[in-house]
Amino acid sequence: MSDDDGPAGRLRDGVPLREAVGTASPADWGRLDAEVRIPAWRTANRLPTREELRGLPAGPLSDAAESRVALALCHPDGRVREAALGRVADAPGLRPLLVVRCADWVTPVRDRARALLGETAGPLLAPLAPLILLLSRRDRGGFALRLLEGALHQGAAQDVEALLTDGDRAVRRLAYRIAVGRQLLTPAELARTAAAASGDTSVQALCADAALAGAGEDDYDAVVAPLLACRSPQVRSAGVTGLRRTGRHREAIAFLADRSALVRACARYVVRQRGTDPLPLYRSMCADPTRYPAAAAGLGECGSRADVDTLWHLTAHQLPAVRAHAVSALCALDAVRPDRLRPLLVDPSAAVVRAAARALRPHAATLDTDLLRAGLAPDRARPTRIAARRLLEAQERALARGARPGP
Secondary structure, eight states: OOOOSSHHHHHHHOHHHHHHOOOOOOOOOOOHHHTTTTTTHHSSSSSOOOHHHHHHHHSSSOOOHHHHHHHTTOSSSSHHHHHHHGGGGGOOOGGGHHHHHTOOHHHHHHHHHHHHTSSSSSHHHHHGHHHHHHHSSSOOOOHHHHHHHHHHHHHHHHHHHHTOOOSSSSHHHHHHHHHHHHHHOOOOOOOOOHHHHHHHHHHHHHHHHHHHHHHOOOOOIIIHHHHHSSSSSHHHHHHHHHHTTTTGGGGGGTTOOOOSHHHHHHHHHHHHTTTTOHHHHHHHHHHHHOOOTTTTHHHHOOOOOOGGHHHHHHTSSSHHHHHHHHHHHHHHHOOHHHHHHHGGGSSHHHHHHHHHHHGGGGGGSSHHHHHHEEEEETTTTTTHHHHHHEEEEEEEEHHTTOOOOOO
């Protein structure tokens, strides 16, 4: 896209400001600011002067005048930018550029912009939140963010609530942080958000912790149950911890064999709080691995050398998940035997191959180099080729440190 196709070129051609700048994208305001300062662009175009600004009629600006003031607010000359700030109050559409000027590199421009923005009512700042958060990453960009945070902390609840569903992730995170601090959402609402806010672990963790902090013993159905059903390990782990708060310690047993190590650790904590040792439970679950595929991993996390034979047996189980968790458990118990584990590098399951490769990496120097190279053959499955390459690289590093190679 050429400079003439950008927001500055559209303003020059008479397009109204509200159409020239893609207001849905805060980055477009920064682009406008940058385009006007490009030497070739400003040489080829007549930029506003202070005399032109003084000649504009008093009162609300026409579309054409608003476009000229917008260009002046981005002018390379700080004196023109400062003069243009005097007309911002006459055109609400110029407020985004007022925010931009609050991070200006020229002190008089920056100070005047900040004074003007400080006079802006809180509800008028909320729509500018995406731009404010974008500019807060710049040097001198924190003023507008502090102003916005103060307005949201002290303003009407609906101003904060309106931002909870904003399309900008940074805005949603800020809004939830303030909503939690102001206790604008009930524990049940927070739990539903934690369970539903897929893809944003920050919001999920914040809401899950806040939901539990405000939950009582009778809030299982409204708070804990949604957390336990969430796909996110962070949220499920919070739900498991909530079982203790609601006096349902025994229900944590089902999560001892969760696929997530974090959830399993929380489940062990809750079970132990009731005086139950999780180790016998893990051993019992490993007797039925089809029902509890991740029990092998839990056994490795709290078991002993007495459990090693059980885990080796599980490395041959028909379910790939059981085999992969058993390999990870052997690592946790420092019971890896490279000669027994190496055949899993050609396992039909990619998850098992990856687990075996991770387990063998510390023993790479002892592996047969020719066998590893054979794993690079084109007819081998892709996970096997990747594992072989990484183990060969690990072997080379080990040999460079003076380790002895395998046979």
